[in-house]
Amino acid sequence: MTAPLYIALRFATHRKRALLLSLVGVIFGVGIFICTQAQTQGFAQFFINSTIGSNGALVLKSRFQPRYEELVVPTKNVSALPARRNYFEGIHNVSEIMRVSRQFSNVVACSPVLRGNVSARSGFETTTVELFGIDPASHLRTTDLAKQIIDGKFDDFTNNTTAVILGYRLADQLEVGCGDSIQLLSPGGEYWRFIVGAIARSGVGAIDATRVYAHTRVAQRLLKKSYQASMIIYKLRDPDRAPALAAHFETLFQHTSQSWQEREESTLQLFIMLRLSVAITVSLMILLAGFGIFNVLTMSVLSKVREIAILRSMGYRQVDISAIFLWQGVLIATVGSLIGCFLGALLTWIVSKVPIHIRGLLYTNHFLVVWDWRHYFWATVLAGIAVFIASYVPAKRAALLQPVDTLRGSSF
Amino acid sequence: MKDDISLSCRDLERFLGEEEERVHALRGVSLNVEAGSLHAVVGPSGCGKSTLLYILGLLDVPDAGSVEIGSTLIAGLSDEELARRRNQLIGFIFQFHFLMEDFTAQENVMIPMRRLGQLNDEAMSSRAADLLKAVGLGDKIRRQSRHLSGGEQQRVAIARALANDPQVILADEPTGNLDTNNSQRAFELLSNIVRARDKALLLVTHNRFIADACDWVHEMKDGRIVTSHPHGQRILVS
Numbered sequence: 001m002t003a004p005l006y007i008a009l010r011f012a013t014h015r016k017r018a019l020l021l022s023l024v025g026v027i028f029g030v031g032i033f034i035c036t037q038a039q040t041q042g043f044a045q046f047f048i049n050s051t052i053g054s055n056g057a058l059v060l061k062s063r064f065q066p067r068y069e070e071l072v073v074p075t076k077n078v079s080a081l082p083a084r085r086n087y088f089e090g091i092h093n094v095s096e097i098m099r100v101s102r103q104f105s106n107v108v109a110c111s112p113v114l115r116g117n118v119s120a121r122s123g124f125e126t127t128t129v130e131l132f133g134i135d136p137a138s139h140l141r142t143t144d145l146a147k148q149i150i151d152g153k154f155d156d157f158t159n160n161t162t163a164v165i166l167g168y169r170l171a172d173q174l175e176v177g178c179g180d181s182i183q184l185l186s187p188g189g190e191y192w193r194f195i196v197g198a199i200a201r202s203g204v205g206a207i208d209a210t211r212v213y214a215h216t217r218v219a220q221r222l223l224k225k226s227y228q229a230s231m232i233i234y235k236l237r238d239p240d241r242a243p244a245l246a247a248h249f250e251t252l253f254q255h256t257s258q259s260w261q262e263r264e265e266s267t268l269q270l271f272i273m274l275r276l277s278v279a280i281t282v283s284l285m286i287l288l289a290g291f292g293i294f295n296v297l298t299m300s301v302l303s304k305v306r307e308i309a310i311l312r313s314m315g316y317r318q319v320d321i322s323a324i325f326l327w328q329g330v331l332i333a334t335v336g337s338l339i340g341c342f343l344g345a346l347l348t349w350i351v352s353k354v355p356i357h358i359r360g361l362l363y364t365n366h367f368l369v370v371w372d373w374r375h376y377f378w379a380t381v382l383a384g385i386a387v388f389i390a391s392y393v394p395a396k397r398a399a400l401l402q403p404v405d406t407l408r409g410s411s412f
Numbered sequence: 413m414k415d416d417i418s419l420s421c422r423d424l425e426r427f428l429g430e431e432e433e434r435v436h437a438l439r440g441v442s443l444n445v446e447a448g449s450l451h452a453v454v455g456p457s458g459c460g461k462s463t464l465l466y467i468l469g470l471l472d473v474p475d476a477g478s479v480e481i482g483s484t485l486i487a488g489l490s491d492e493e494l495a496r497r498r499n500q501l502i503g504f505i506f507q508f509h510f511l512m513e514d515f516t517a518q519e520n521v522m523i524p525m526r527r528l529g530q531l532n533d534e535a536m537s538s539r540a541a542d543l544l545k546a547v548g549l550g551d552k553i554r555r556q557s558r559h560l561s562g563g564e565q566q567r568v569a570i571a572r573a574l575a576n577d578p579q580v581i582l583a584d585e586p587t588g589n590l591d592t593n594n595s596q597r598a599f600e601l602l603s604n605i606v607r608a609r610d611k612a613l614l615l616v617t618h619n620r621f622i623a624d625a626c627d628w629v630h631e632m633k634d635g636r637i638v639t640s641h642p643h644g645q646r647i648l649v650s
Contacts, residue, residue, distance in 0.1 A: 003526035014514045310510040313471055314524045314572075315499020317492050404472045407506065407584070408462055 004320045007311070008327030011300065018296040022332045023339070025289025026383050030340025033282040033379040035347035040278050041375075042352075042368035044271035047361070048239075050203035052260050053144030054211075056111075056233030057242045059263065060097065060249055061256040063088045087256070090227030097253055098232060106236050106245055111135060111142035112229030114219045119185040120212065122174040129170060130210045131184065133219025142235045145200060145213070152178035152198030161215045163197030167208035169359075171199045184212070186222050203363045267361070283382060290386035293332055297325055297394035301401075308398055309406035318399040325398050329391025336387070337380040344379065417480075418579045418612035419445040419468060424477035426463055426635075437463040438474070439635040445580065445612040450603055452623040453616045455632035461616040462584055464632070468614065469502050469582045470494045482579055499527050503573030505602075505615075507585035510569065511557040517544055517568045518553040524575040543571040547601055563594035570602055574609070581606065583615035587622060595619060 012019050065086040091097065094112045101110050114133030119126055136158040140146050146154045150168060156178075157163045164182070166174070176182055176196050183191040194214065202208055216228065236242055242259035250257040261268065301308070308321055352369040362368075426438040437460045445451050453461045466472040468479060470486060479486045481501050489497070503524075511520045521540035525531055531539065544553045547567040549560075557565055566586065573581050586602065587595035599622050606613040615626070623629050631639040 003523075003529070006526060007523075010512070010514060010519075306510060307512055310504075310506075310512075311523070312495070313469065313498065313504045313506075315495045315497075315502075315527050315576075317495040319492075320495075320527070404466050407466065407471070 002323075003316070004323035005327050008324045008331065011304065011324065012328045012331055015296070015300060018299065019332070022289070022293045022296045023336045025292045026286070026332060026336025026387065027340040027343055029282065029286035029289045029386075030337050030379040030383050031343030031347055032285060033279070033382065034341065034344025034375045035351060036278045036282055037275065037375040037379075038344075038348040038369040038371065039351060039367060040271065040275040041370045041372065043362065044268070044275065045370045046203060046364065046368045047267060047271065048260070048264070050362070051207075051264055052235075052239055053148070054202040054204060054207050055260070055263070056142060057236040057239040057260050058234040058246050058249070059258050060091065060101075060232040060234070060253060061230065061258065063091065063253075063255050065254075089230070090225065091229045091232060091255065092227050094227075094229045094232065097255070100252070101232070101234065101249070104245065106238055106241055108235040108237055109138065109141035110232050110234045111138035112216065113139075113231050113233055114216055114223065114225060114228065115230045116219070116223040116225070118187075118212075118222070120170070120174060121183045121185065121191065122176045122180070125174045127170070127173055128210070129184070129212045131219055131223065132211060132213045133216040133223070134213055135216050139213075142233055144202075148200040148202050149198045150201045152196070154198060157197035157213070160195065160197060161218055162194055164194040165198045165200050165213040166196055167211040168199050168201040169205065169209040170211065171196065173209070184214075184222060187224050192222055201363060205359070205361050205363065208363065286382055286386050289336075289383075290390040292390075293329065293387055294390040294393065297328060297391055298397070300328070301325065301394045301398045304398070305401060305406050308401050309403035312401075312403035313407070321401075322395040322399040325395035326388075326391050329387045329395070332391075333384050333387035337383045340379065340383065341376045344376065416447040417444050418447045418482060419443075419614065420480045421464075421468060422478050422480075424464065424467060424474045424479070426460070426467060426472070426474050428463065437635050438467070438477075440477070441632075441635070441637055442477075443468075443614075443630065443637065443640075445614050447579070447612050448607055448610045449612060449628065450606055450626040451612075451614045451628045451630060452626035453614065453630045453632055453637075454618070454620075454623045459632045460635040461632055465582050465584050465614065465616050468580075469504060470498050499524060500576055501579050503575070503578040503581045503611075505566075505569050505573045505581065505583040505586045507588040511565055511572075513558040514556060516554050516556055517549055517560065517564075517571075520557055520568055521572045521575050524572065528576050540571070540575070543574055544568070546574075546605065547571045563590055563598065566590060566594070566598050567601065570598065570605070574605065574611075577609075579612060581611050581613045583613065583617075585617055586615060587617070587619055595622065599625065 098110050098112070101107050112135060116131050117128055118131050120129040157165050166176070171177065174182060178196055178199060180196050181193050182196060183193050185191055220228065236245065239260060243261055246257040246259040311321060348369050351367045354367045355365060356367055358364045420443060422442050424438045424441040428435045428437045441464055453464065455461055463472065467474050481497065486497065512523065518537060518540045521543055522536045525536045525539065541553050544550060547570050549564060549567055552560060552564065557568060560568065583602070587598050590598060602613065603625065605611070617623050628640065628642050630637045
């Protein structure tokens with residue numbers, strides 16, 4: 001153990017109340033930072049998992065006509081604004097696109113979906129729904145639909161082409177359960193009768209309130225579409241790389257391609273803002289703890305002026321004196337962060353058990369949390385920076401104290 | 413007088429304060445302190461005794477003149493070098509013992525050794541215990557210094573000054589805060605150790621009896637050594 005560290009430990013333990021005060025600030029700062037980040041990210045992660053589990057990490061949509069802008073010779077009279085794309089509804093070469101897509105290492109699975117809006121009726125209840133015509137086998141590989149079933153069986157849907165799967169909020173609205181029938185209105189004006197094979201809950205309110213899954217061929221007939229799919233949804237190994245793959249697919253297939261990040265941009269921004277706001281609030285708490293430590297160490301320097309002078313007279317260098325106070329900061333930061341991390345984990349666990357009834361944007365019966373080592377890392381780094389800044393000034397001040405001034409003052 | 417000079421200074425000049433408050437604290441002070449000898453610096457308050465002591469102890473830097481410890485000329489050294497030499501070559505004793513209150517007597521004596529870093533914990537503890545025995549505190553080595561009497565605390569300070577076996581001991585009114593009996597005991601202890609271990613001692617004192625018991629007495633006035641005389645004599649310095 002170095003001499004400054006030894007003396008720092010003795011100084012720190014001498015002022016137990018001040019040390020405890022400093023530690024409490026860091027412990028609570030770190031603990032609350034971890035807990036709040038776990039919560040806010042928990043809700044965001046749940047939303048992301050749910051939306052990717054239902055709509056895929058990447059969606060390929062309508063074909064567009066390339067503009068070949070680079071071939072056009074600019075003229076003075078023509079407006080500089082680029083011409084708009086021409087889109088063509090539906091995907092006609094589904095098999096070929098899916099075959100090529102599967103060659104990409106990031107693609108785990110893909111599934112065609114024929115999408116359309118229709119009216120649904122049950123008894124006296126009527127509502128507009130989003131019809132997803134799916135191939136059950138490939139859709140199962142691409143999404144979490146099977147896991148989302150809360151009533152009925154996915155096989156009952158797979159084995160029966162007249163069966164549909166309803167979102168649970170839609171089922172509640174239409175007041176139907178498994179085995180009941182609902183009617184969907186085709187664009188031609190005729191009602192088609194379907195049996196409710198299963199009810200699913202994705203956790204995302206907008207999906208659960210409008211989504212109806214039917215077999216592709218039935219949906220194609222009902223929607224009177226000439227093509228098999230209006231979009232292809234993808235499951236990716238690394239969903240974070242979806243934007244790059246989307247851009248590549250758009251160029252490659254000449255179809256609109258959208259990553260989940262782009263699709264859910266507004267909601268994600270809301271979560272980021274919320275998380276940032278909480279992080280700033282808690283960081284201010286840690287900063288306040290830093291001020292507390294600054295005060296404690298400054299008082300410590302003032303009360304140890306005599307000891308500093310005597311240490312200097314015994315051959316301790318300015319850097320040794322600085323180190324004594326910086327080590328006290330390191331001690332507070334280390335012990336505070338360590339206990340703070342335990343407190344953070346405990347608070348996170350307690351919060352995850354708190355019952356909460358959310359039925360809007362998300363569906364959950366308890367607080368959602370994420371266990372992520374990065375929260376602990378950043379909380380510790382933040383505490384370390386705050387404590388270092390808080391310790392540096394008193395340490396520097398202590399080092400610059402002239403021992404002669406103190407000794408002379410004591411002698412006469 | 414021995415020829416073996418442990419500490420010397422030549423023509424020291426020191427100004428303190430700024431502008432109107434500027435004081436010429438030392439005016440060409442020269443001094444030689446030999447190993448195994450006791451030198452006392454006496455004089456009225458504010459005559460520059462402590463300033464001289466701090467410059468000789470490398471805690472302050474003169475505006476002119478030079479300091480030599482052993483055969484090493486101390487000039488233009490960095491804070492690190494000055495600190496290293498203070499740690500190795502000089503032992504300080506102050507009027508107000510300046511012990512670390514929460515440290516035991518033994519831990520206080522170990523502080524300079526920790527900085528030197530040449531001994532392990534066990535060796536440092538053993539040496540500190542030996543030094544404390546030598547100053548008559550062998551039975552109080554684990555007692556916190558704040559629980560020791562004034563005389564005992566000053567004896568701990570003497571042991572601490574000897575911790576790294578320095579060539580020179582500088583004492584700033586080491587008995588100034590003690591009663592007559594304790595003053596006498598502390599000084600006797602210090603003089604015995606200095607002679608037995610062949611150290612050079614320079615002490616600043618107001619105590620005439622202690623000054624007279626030293627080998628040399630240097631009288632200071634207005635920043636100058638006005639007289640410098642060996643034990644029992646009085647020589648006017650020109």
